[in-house]
Amino acid sequence: MPVPAVDPTLVPAHRRSRTGDSLVRRTRRSLRQLLLSSASRDVAEATRIAQVLQQPVTTGRQIAVTSIRGGAGKTTVAALLNLTYAHYRQDPVLVLEADPALGTLPIRLAAPAVRWTCSDLAEVISPSMQFAEVTGYLVQVEDGGWLLPGSQGQVGTRLELPSYRAVMMALRRFFGITVVDCETLPNSLARTALAAAHARVLVAPATMEGVASTRAVLEWMADVPRPRLLPGTVVALTMSSPDMTIDAAAASAYLSAVGVRVVTIPYDRHLAAGGPIRTAALGHETRMAAGHLGAELLNLALRKPR
Template sequence: MAGTDWQGDLLRQLRGGDGEPAPEPVVPSSVSAGQPAAAPSEPADRANSAATPSESAAPAKPAAPAAEPIPAPAPTLPAPSPIPVPPVDPHLLPAHRRSRPGDSVLRRTRRSLRQLLLSSASRDVAEATRIAQALQQPVTTGRQIAVTSIRGGAGKTTVAALLNLTYAHYRQDPVLVLEADPALGTLPIRLAAPAVRWTCSDLAQVINPSMQFAEVTGYLVQVAEGGWLLPGSQGRVGTRLELPSYRAVMMALRRYFGITVVDCETLPNPLARTALAASHARVLVAPATMEGVASTRAVLEWMADVPRPRLLPGTVVALTMSSPDMTLDTGAASAYLGQAGIRVVTIPYDRHLAAGGPIRTAALGHETRMAAGHLGAELLNLALGKPR
């Protein structure tokens, strides 16, 4: 057994054949007997690639994926500009005849004779001067005056238009009338607007506090006889004005205009109640009829029960006469409504107003102009917090 090469036989069996025995490893002469041989050296490129033992031992980390570029936000596109729409269909315009002056020839003649023969002329001048001084009072911040009624057809829009024309005539600061009654509102017709483009809802989407006055007025309609108009709709059925849009527009516009007249919807609409609560003075328009006065008295009692804000102290009732044949005693009706502690101003029958269509200040009757001045002065005093 001593001469048997069992190691070689084992290697050949492992290789699966009877080939030549593997040569014995050559031991370098520099290594003395009994010392282990040196480990074979690694290739140069592999050795150079390992900087430190720790780096060579650690597994290679996958490369971090390149950061994807963050897409730039899409530019905010400006709101599309609405197409101007005439407030009245041009095919209907030929049906409207030129309205007559508010006072008849006989009434104008009587008034002229009375001024010549009596001392009423000086009283009229003094009254007109007092009204003008009240209407020209300076305001430090924008004042809001809301006009509403208990039902349609009471003359609410006509009163709002009269107030706008009155303030614009007497005041130097800008005056705005805003239509918060978008359901087929007629304010653009009464103020002879050439076209309706931007509405209150449209303006709420684009207005911001950084706008200058010239930018803001670019979205409004300039009234020929003075003041600015913001319509509520373009005359389409079903148009709505939501409370957030109304609040946004009113908060933004109040710093540009000394006085803003708001033509509200009829009570008890939520938007009308919001406008009444946010305004500095209020007009409750009532027709000069038994039904109108009775319903208005009920609304005044409701307003007296509202705890905050107190609505009744800043309210004026405008009693409108839409026909020359009305038989209501306006003096007795005013006393009845005045029991609630409010002021009543009667807007007399005026042929020019009753005919509908655009209102021309020069065509209004003398008593109508005086009544509009009384109403405007009373409201401005209330808006400025002055006692009655």
């Protein structure tokens, strides 16, 4: 029985969110575009990102997204990656919620209802299934891609490791890229997903404590002998407020000193408002950052076949 992703009685409480860019920011960008050199650089970078994101994939690539604590923006980053890959790629893209404890991914991706979960699919999946059969258990995302939720919004839902592994192995042949929204570290399922993924995102809130804790996790990852986790990891530094007191460039330098790439996801009014993410409403810098992050991850995911 399908369950609405959001209680219908709550829907009227959600106001229409503003666009990611304020009027001032849009005006400044328009003025910059009047300078041909600035405009040409923007076009060149956008073209480069698009070419990377459209690289052919021979076997399914898995990208795991996790964080050290809740509220870092992990699910938002997973949703942004799904929308980015789905926009640029011709092959099917899947985002899987491996965080069943009241996960919010269906809300962020505007899923009208949730019927099947990852645990449910694990009970019926079989090697003989065809793509059309598999998608009958998934939610088609309006802005692109497919979604497999982790729960139906119920407290106490669990996703066991055997179920997760069975689903990931079965779905790999159908989707060029699968983005996995993991539980926070050091949960065992998150560690398993990180080890099995072809590339990883560690989401760090742009706060002193968030950056310090993320650095500690990166140093731990550097000490893991097999599989080697750090070389395939990118940090997404998320700015959740326009009044962040940390210097993003200094924080990025501090984290990248461990040997990882850092991509800053700027403050975006549309993302900060919560609710469904609409690609058209995202700020220009946010779309570019999501594209940059997606390109970095795909390059890492294609570097070494598993």
